[in-house]
Amino acid sequence: MNLTSRRFGFRKSFTGVLAALSLCWGALAPFSAAHAQDKTCALVLMHGKGGAPREMSFFGRKMEPPCVFKSVEMPWSQRRAYDQPYPVALQDIAAVVKEYRSQGYQRVLLVGHSFGANAGMAYMATLGDADGVIALAPGHSPRHMYNANIGRAAVDKARELVATGKGSETLTMDDLNQGKRTSPSMSAETLLSYFDPDGLGDMPTSAAKFKKPVPFLWVIGMQDPLYRAGQAYAFDKVPAHPHSQYLVVQAGHLDTPDVAAAQVLAWIKALP
Known part of the structure; x- marks a missing residue:
């Protein structure tokens, strides 16, 4: 092959490479746009009392x-055992919401089971910057516990200690989780933050204090103890939104997330 033919071959090969690159870029451009558009939904998952993150995963x-x-592993997990007060738990949630926002997600939903559902509502009542809440078998009812004299003495003592600047002192109290009692120990400040009947843990109070109307999905099993309380307990107190729903499923407290998963996904997909 002479020099001229070699040059022609090089030009032809180089032209082919450019054409290939052009085709690749044409294929990649719409893919990148579609990938960016996929960032429409991010979930912050919160487990129940005595649970662990893997359960919600x-x-x-x-x-x-x-x-x-x-x-997210919450302070009420089995491992952490109330090692931080409720406001710190809400800041842990806020950090994940902020992380998703920085990544460009257009909708960030809080999804909690039992105590985690309680936290989602408390978050909307205090910080309120999420785009919706999915409450799966909501739980933790400090007002019911207090009125039933379960842990009342410890709550009263915690209130006294916090008021006198001794919130770091350790107290032990009776805790109730789906009919089972435990005796966790924690600081008076932490105890009061979770078990004050008028505090962050009271779901009807949190419901009425949502910072803004957002889609709210309340999922309750017919065998769940809270089912008897009905919509008026907390759901009706949340600011009205056209996509909010009170969903009843054939389940108990623990298996509600599994039983309702398909319906929850359908609800998410139907959001505008």
């Missing part, structure tokens, strides 16, 4: 796609 995988998720 199983639920989160059923929401993929269209949603990504992060399961």
